[in-house]
Amino acid sequence: MLFGHMLRQKSFGISILIFGILLIAPALLPRFYIYFLAVIFVTALLAMSLNLCVGHGMLFQFHHGVFYGVGAYTAGLLLAKTSMPWWLAFMAGPLAAALAGLLIGLFCIRLNRLYFGMLQISLGSLIWAIAFRWYALTGGDDGIHGIPIPDFIASTTGSYYFVLIVLGICLLLMYLILKSPFGSTLQAIRDNPERCAAVGIHVRRHQLKAIIIATFFGGVAGVLFVIVEGSIFPDLLFWTLSLEIFIMCLLGGWFTFAGPILGAAIIVSLRTFVGTYTQYWTLILGVILILLIFFLPEGIMGYNYRQLFRSRASEDQVESFNASG
Amino acid sequence: MLQVEDLHKSFDDFKAVDGVHLSVEKGQLVAVIGPNGAGKTTLFNLICGQLQPESGKILFNDDEIGRLPPFEICRKGIARSFQIANIFQRLSVFRNVQVSVLSQQRLSNKLFHPAAQLAVNETNHILESVGLLDKNADVAGSLSHGDKRILEIAIALGNEPELLILDEPTAGMSPDETATTMALIQRLAEKQGLTILFCEHDMEVVFGVAQSIMVMQQGRTIVQGDPQAVRENTEVQQAYLGDE
Numbered sequence: 430m431l432f433g434h435m436l437r438q439k440s441f442g443i444s445i446l447i448f449g450i451l452l453i454a455p456a457l458l459p460r461f462y463i464y465f466l467a468v469i470f471v472t473a474l475l476a477m478s479l480n481l482c483v484g485h486g487m488l489f490q491f492h493h494g495v496f497y498g499v500g501a502y503t504a505g506l507l508l509a510k511t512s513m514p515w516w517l518a519f520m521a522g523p524l525a526a527a528l529a530g531l532l533i534g535l536f537c538i539r540l541n542r543l544y545f546g547m548l549q550i551s552l553g554s555l556i557w558a559i560a561f562r563w564y565a566l567t568g569g570d571d572g573i574h575g576i577p578i579p580d581f582i583a584s585t586t587g588s589y590y591f592v593l594i595v596l597g598i599c600l601l602l603m604y605l606i607l608k609s610p611f612g613s614t615l616q617a618i619r620d621n622p623e624r625c626a627a628v629g630i631h632v633r634r635h636q637l638k639a640i641i642i643a644t645f646f647g648g649v650a651g652v653l654f655v656i657v658e659g660s661i662f663p664d665l666l667f668w669t670l671s672l673e674i675f676i677m678c679l680l681g682g683w684f685t686f687a688g689p690i691l692g693a694a695i696i697v698s699l700r701t702f703v704g705t706y707t708q709y710w711t712l713i714l715g716v717i718l719i720l721l722i723f724f725l726p727e728g729i730m731g732y733n734y735r736q737l738f739r740s741r742a743s744e745d746q747v748e749s750f751n752a753s754g
Numbered sequence: 755m756l757q758v759e760d761l762h763k764s765f766d767d768f769k770a771v772d773g774v775h776l777s778v779e780k781g782q783l784v785a786v787i788g789p790n791g792a793g794k795t796t797l798f799n800l801i802c803g804q805l806q807p808e809s810g811k812i813l814f815n816d817d818e819i820g821r822l823p824p825f826e827i828c829r830k831g832i833a834r835s836f837q838i839a840n841i842f843q844r845l846s847v848f849r850n851v852q853v854s855v856l857s858q859q860r861l862s863n864k865l866f867h868p869a870a871q872l873a874v875n876e877t878n879h880i881l882e883s884v885g886l887l888d889k890n891a892d893v894a895g896s897l898s899h900g901d902k903r904i905l906e907i908a909i910a911l912g913n914e915p916e917l918l919i920l921d922e923p924t925a926g927m928s929p930d931e932t933a934t935t936m937a938l939i940q941r942l943a944e945k946q947g948l949t950i951l952f953c954e955h956d957m958e959v960v961f962g963v964a965q966s967i968m969v970m971q972q973g974r975t976i977v978q979g980d981p982q983a984v985r986e987n988t989e990v991q992q993a994y995l996g997d998e
Binding site: 621 | 863
């Protein structure tokens with residue numbers, strides 16, 4: 430019943446195929462590429478969690494990186510400074526991120542669009558300042574390195590599989606959430622909040638719940654970062670990272686389900702490969718952004734959607750679009 | 755069912771609603787008429803909570819609703835349509851109506867259950883009753899203007915309202931579309947026993963269908979009564995119909 434609808438989607442088969450290939454990838458690729466893929470997975474989860482707010486809720490979550498950082502710092506500090514079991518530390522990360530999402534969301538949700546985003550940058554920067562300044566606890570600018578990771582996921586391959594499986598579970602959950610009445614209503618609020626209020630929906634409360642869910646997944650991504658890198662540092666909470674993941678959503682297709690994964694893969698690849706030749710790799714990013722605005726305002730995967738919007742679409746097409754992007 | 759008493763609302767110095775009285779009885783089809791700028795839309799926005807009145811009372815089933823937010827007013831049983839087609843552009847026609855049905859059934863917060871399987875019959879039933887069932891898979895933004903306005907009414911019906919408020923349901927429609935829409939409104943009132951309050955600036959459209967008419971001018975209520983009484987009222991004749 431729960432999965433029946435999903436299993437009928439064509440895109441579901443493709444997803445399983447990709448997942449299968451990724452499962453055997455460590456046997457075929459050099460270690461660096463395994464690590465590289467794991468970084469893409471973590472970033473993709475982060476961008477996907479942001480897109481719950483941006484693409485599906487039209488909430489301008491400008492400082493989503495903070496929740497990534499809160500998740501990473503919570504798990505990292507608990508692992509490095511306490512004797513708490515690893516699984517408890519891993520669970521604390523997303524919960525702390527969701528709590529931060531609730532607290533910041535409570536203030537921001539009173540404002541609309543850009544003002545929402547501006548206030549979030551301000552409040553998020555406060556959390557960054559704490560991580561940056563509180564040397565005794567966070568190590569300040571240096572951060573904390575060599576965080577003890579449990580043996581079974583300490584190797585490159587071990588962490589790769591762990592991240593892949595968690596990513597798979599999170600994507601499945603996000604998909605189900607977006608297809609649920611909650612997700613459907615969130616998308617309706619995105620299109621027309623005034624109309625939603627007029628049909629009896631408590632718009633602000635619904636948006637706040639979406640923020641909590643999105644920040645929870647952002648926190649999961651933060652924990653995965655700690656597993657892959659074994660370190661935490663204040664840049665995780667800095668606003669430039671938030672901007673980067675925002676661009677990933679726009680680039681991949683923010684009105685689509687899987688678009689942010691593509692956006693994350695492109696930007697992480699640029700940073701990794703072009704970044705080794707020149708530190709000005711963001712120049713290329715800038716050019717891509719300009720092209721994007723002119724030619725693909727709804728992102729790479731959003732292109733299909735525009736075609737769909739022009740012509741009449743059957744429900745199947747709409748459904749498969751929503752599923753695959 | 756709905757009583758509006760001496761309602762006032764101004765924007766800066768402009769008095770948009772300045773002493774409005776309105777009464778809607780259960781089962782009635784009531785029209786508000788007045789020239790453009792008479793304050794009809796402002797009145798509806800006040801009743802539905804999009805705006806807050808400065809003074810006066812709005813009673814719905816004897817409850818004061820004048821300062822409630824829109825979603826609470828909706829939950830009390832008042833659904834509305836807007837003058838400018840106010841739909842969910844990116845969603846399919848089916849999902850447009852389903853959103854309000856899910857809200858009515860208090861299912862909007864349900865997680866992890868496919869929305870596609872919920873409230874399907876109720877939603878299709880509404881689409882059938884307004885004649886949009888064959889277009890249920892279309893993206894709402896791709897509909898014709900007339901169909902968007904009908905969809906607008908269908909979304910409001912999803913709330914199973916006691917009172918349905920329609921803001922110029924035929925604005926921008928061709929004469930044919932206007933006739934179809936008015937026939938639909940009459941059918942909803944008669945067959946489903948809905949209480950409907952609507953506004954219109956085209957007098958001919960109104961006199962044919964409304965059981966009670968309230969005439970507004972410059973934010974004030976001139977008179978409310980049955981069509982005959984309104985037609986014979988000298989103040990209305992002077993103010994609105996001209997000296998025919």
